[in-house]
Amino acid sequence: MADPVFHRPDLANELADAILADGALAPARSGLFLAAPRRTGKSTFLREDLMPALENRGAAVLYVDLWADKAMEPGLAIVSLVRAALASEDGAVLKMFRKAGLDKVNVGGLGFDVGKVGLGTGVTLSQALAALSDRVEAPIVLMIDEAQHAATTEGGNNALFALKAARDELNSSAHHGLRIVATGSSRPKLALLRASKDQAFFRAMMRNFPPLDARFVQWFIANTGLPTPLDAARTEAAFRRAAWRPEVLVQALGDLPDDNGAWPPADRLDDAFEAAVAAAIEESDEVMLKVVRALTPLQGAVLRVMGAQGEDYSPYAAATLEAVAGQLARLDPNSSVKPDVPNVQSALEALQVKSLVWRAAHGEYALEEQGLVDLMRSKGLMA
Ligand SMILES: Nc1ncnc2c1ncn2[C@@H]1O[C@H](COP(=O)(O)OP(=O)(O)OP(=O)(O)O)[C@@H](O)[C@H]1O
Ligand SMILES: [Mg+2]
Missing domain, CATH: 1.10.8 (Helicase, Ruva Protein; domain 3)
Structure with missing residues (x-):
């Protein structure tokens, strides 16, 4: 059967080299963020091209898509991945490493119960990943697809916090290195993740993932x-x-x-x-615009202001509320709704339920998708 995937080995090799670069100042030591719009091939590239390129260089790759199972809390998804890697003495994950040419996998005793690995459950992610690193005697690359979801829950934030500690520990000379590669579909969201200094992606290198050419x-x-x-x-x-x-x-x-x-x-x-x-x-x-047309005038006004302000959006600042009032008056001159803090807050919650807006657990908001603003602008809906 013909390969259903178009491969990009050059891009994969270039990124794999950058990710595994070991110099003290190598930028990707702090992680690598790939940002690209929805449906442009991020996940396909990670799985089909980048993962094999990393494995060819002797790295052990763990992959999790935080969107794959929407019912799974993102923090738990990350913990489960690490547990699975450790639990599989003869199971799938380590076998995968062996297949990738890592024949030095030590399957000795761990000294802890894999079930205790977690966030505040006895064994930290840092300890667990260090044990995995010692076993595989190779750098570990943790790929977190749609990483922005980790920031939407307390558990996810705790996992990001724990991964920062693990990254620092494994990148010390005692172990074999941990690189975190993350993808996401909007730069403002990823920028928020990169800004928190106690979390996994602090100062991570940000790259625009190039579209298929x-x-x-x-x-x-x-x-x-x-x-x-x-x-x-x-x-x-x-x-x-x-x-x-x-x-x-x-x-x-x-x-x-x-x-x-x-x-x-x-x-x-x-x-x-x-x-x-x-x-x-x-x-x-039309699918996207239908959702926009079904918004209340206040929701529509909040969405437009958020789109216009981008990374600088602060929902309850006086200037923002004023801009919302302006948009509201334009969208519905007879509106009796007051664009005050409680009403804007309910509008934001409604936009989040409609998957138009993303909310971090710490209260920051960003558009779920940059493409929507571009589309609304092109249809003259942003004025
Ligand atoms: N290199 C490729 N060769 C062939 N088809 C591709 C390639 N990359 C992506 N596609 C196709 O494009 C679609 C989107 O790909 P993919 O799911 O990888 O994108 P994504 O950016 O991860 O999307 P999302 O934003 O939904 O996570 C899929 O149907 C996939 O099969
Ligand atoms: Mg994807």
Whole structure:
């Protein structure tokens, strides 16, 4: 079967080298943050390209996606991952390390009960990861996909706090190093994580994760199964309009055949594909805009002000409340709602329930997705 993934070995090798660099001042010693918009291939790259590149360099890689199981508290998800790595003397995780060429895995006694590993449950993450480091005798890379979720709960914050201690401990000369790699979809959120000095990502290196490029488009064209190939330049332009989301191209391809399963004639193929991409973009925009249209005027006003202020958003500052009042008057000139602190707070809670807004456990707010503001701006909804 053809490989369903387009690989980026150059990017993976470059990042793997930066992550494992061992100089005292190597920037990624404090961690690496990869930020990119939704659905642009972060998780795929971590699992399919970066993980193997790190393993080829002899690192032991642990991966957790804090969004994979929304019912699982993020702190617990991190703890469970570390427990699983330790518990598997002959189980999956260490086997994975062996497969990756680490044959020196020491499976001796741990001196503690794996079940006690946790946050305030007897064995700290630091002790547990140090024991793992001694066992595998290799650097450990902990990949936390959608790391911003860790900041939304007390347990998650405690885990980030514990990981900071573990990072400092394992990066000392006594062990083999711990590197934390995190992804997230909005820079303001990641910036908040990076700013707290007692947490895992303090001063972590921030990189914009580069979107898939022209080579991906060539790979896509080569794999469409169409009787004649799509035009490269036009497909690239369409991919750019789709904000570099592979799924939009895939959906458009699926929409090309007519009801009898016949492809469009060769001379109209590119036009038809462009139209199908435009329809797919419209459809996904519409999903987001529908949510925005269903907001109350106050919720809409709060969302717009938050989008406009970006990283500087402070919900209850006088100037912010004034800006909300201005937006509210524009959205609903007859509004009788007062944009005061309690009302803004309820609006923020409602926006959070609708997954438009992210709230850290310590009360900071940020947009769940930067793309929404860009979309609203492009549709003239941000004025
Ligand atoms: N390198 C690739 N080759 C082929 N398809 C890809 C590649 N990268 C991503 N995709 C496709 O794009 C979609 C989104 O990918 P992925 O889930 O990795 O993105 P993400 O940025 O992690 O998304 P989210 O923001 O939802 O976490 C998936 O359908 C995936 O199959
Ligand atoms: Mg992902």
